[in-house]
Amino acid sequence: MKFQKLSTTLFSSLLLCLTVSSGIVLSPNLTLAQDRDKTPDELTELLKKIDRAASRQNLDNVMDFYSNDFTNSDGLNRESLEEALSKFWQLYQSVKYRTEVKSWETDGDAIVAETVTYITGIQEMKDRNITLKSTITSKQRYEDQKIVEQEILAERSQLTSGKNPPTINVNLPVEVEVGEKYNFDVIVAEPLGEQIMLGAAWEEPINENSYNLDPANFQLELLPSGGIFKIGGAIENSQDRWLSAVLMRKGGITISTYRLKVLDK
Known part of the structure; x- marks a missing residue:
């Protein structure tokens, strides 16, 4: 028995690691807070804006946060990332994002931040709806307010x-x-x-x-x-x-x- 129709949507969920979990832009002069458990207000407010932009599926806005030299641990570059996101958002008409910061630090003029992104979505089909829930943990490096490097640390999608x-x-x-x-x-x-x-x-x-x-x-x-x-x-x-x-x-x-x-x- 083959079950190809629903399986086509399976790998779309795997693209979620490439959106808001990577979309944090920090000021180059931002330093480690004395209280490591407290996320700076600047970062918290920025994450809310990025979450809203991604939930609206604004591809141009999301891609503005990536360097032209962007690379990630799965072998994607900026061009292939943009193409993958476009295909994913064509499948899921309703997607919501919520991002939290696990840790952050400075490395010279660069910023390194580890984030967790929670995603929910619905794909509407003729005879059924498909509900998506996903959690992505990733680490990004930022230079000149652009994401230049990303590593996916953990990922689960259902x-x-x-x-x-x-x-x-x-x-x-x-x-x-x-x-x-x-x-x-x-x-x-x-x-x-x-x-x-x-x-x-x-x-x-x-x-x-x-x-x-x-x-x-x-x-x-x-x-x-x-x-x-x-x-x-x-x-x-x-x-x-x-x-x-x-x-x-x-x-x-x-x-x-x-x-x-x-x-x-």
Whole structure:
């Protein structure tokens, strides 16, 4: 059984790491606050403005915050980032962003800030709506009030559709070393009873080609145990991976994607 129509939207959620979580512009003369738990008012107000601009899907406004020499840890540059965002916003007509600062510091004239962005969205289709929830943690470097470099630290996204989509719990390490095996468990929280549950899980490396929004092809299988339990093989290089799972029952569908950081030994 192929389930390509909804899977086409899966990878659109993975583009969210490239929006407001990267859209912070700080004054070059801003220094570390004495109280590290307090975010400067200047930054707080700026984040609100950026969140509003991204929620309105103003692509030109968002891209104004990026240097022409922008690079990120997945291999994207400014041009490919803009193209990816444009495709994503064509799919999701309603998206809301909320960004928080975890930490910030100065590095000479540059600013380095770690942020967490929470995103919700709805994709309207003829026979169903798809609801998106995503959380992205990233670190940016700013020079001359432009973002020049970005690293995605953590990422999780979930798509749901239907009146009663499965509620799931995911067990996956945040990071592994090259050559290390890992467990990827996707467990249905509710008792199945007499219900039939179908599902699938897969892994893929993350690079600039991952953002082309190509449909995912996968084979749904019967899940008699109420979840998906996989042991990931040893990863041969330090390229991050996306771990994804889809679970479907009569009442709805849930698709979850998590980023697995892969570190050199």
